[in-house]
Amino acid sequence: MKSRPAVIVLAAGTGSRFGAPGxxxxxxxxxxxxxxxxxxxxxxxxxAVVVVTTDALADTARRHVASRDVVVLPSVGTPGPHRLGMGYSIAAGVAARPDATGWLVLPGDMPMVQNTTLLAVAAALDHHPVTYAQHRGRRGHPVGFGAELYSELVTLSGDEGARRLVARYPAHGVEVDDPGVLIDVDTEADLERVRQVQAAPAP
Structure with a gap:
């Protein structure tokens, strides 16, 4: 079977801006x-889907994907040799699927991003080293990286993520009819808005 890009779902953050319990x-x-x-x-x-998370959320992830597809990292702030954060999470996810033809980085708090959007961003990696979804000209997620960037992706650390790579290489925006690429759940108000959108009747 031909190798394809993999989706790296980032779920190792603390979610500190969310005020409700849990x-x-x-x-x-x-x-x-x-x-x-x-x-x-x-x-x-x-x-292929890989979830990068911590012990606290590993069981939640395993309800949806196989255990082999869950990469468990120490919680942010844990003493150790690595600079934990988004960059290190991306590196761990990419290293877990080294044979993929690229990687789509998708934050775990973006529940509205459609599967068709992921496929469109993945397809654009055939022609561009860095791709990202955009809706009505506004940049969103996921962000895709081609296989040629593997050695740089697996050395990321800290909380900067992959911004330097996006700035260094030509990035191609893939226009999609999916407002979910702009919607994340950072706060209780964000979550309530997403619930209202899901509950609304289809147009």
Whole structure:
């Protein structure tokens, strides 16, 4: 079977801006959770899915993907040799799928991103080293990286993420009819808005 890009779902953050009890990714959303809804769309793309998370959320992730596809990291702030954060999470996810033809980085708190969007961004990696979804000209997620950037991705650390790579290489925006690429769940108000959108009747 031909190798394809993999989706790296980032779920190792603390979610410190979310005020309600419990982690934001475990909050109820429809019949699932915030993380569960994000993973459902990722799985529906039929691309390989890797979840990078911590012990606190590992069991939640394993309800949706196989244990071998869950990369468990120490919590941010844990003493150790690595500069933990988004950059290190990306590096760990990419290292878990070294044979992929690219990697789509998708935050776990973006439950509205559609599977068709993931496929469109993945397809653009055939022609561009860095791709990203955009809606009505506004840049969003996921962000895709081609296989040629593997050696740089696996050395990321700290909390800067991959911004330097996006700035260094020509990045191609993929226009999608998916406002979910701009919607993340950082606060209780964000979550309530997403719930209202999901509950609204289809146009």
């Amino acid at each position: 982690h934001k990714l475990t909050q109820r959303l429809g019949s699932s959770s915030v993380l569960g809804a994000t993973l459902r769309h990722a799985i529906a793309s039929h691309l």
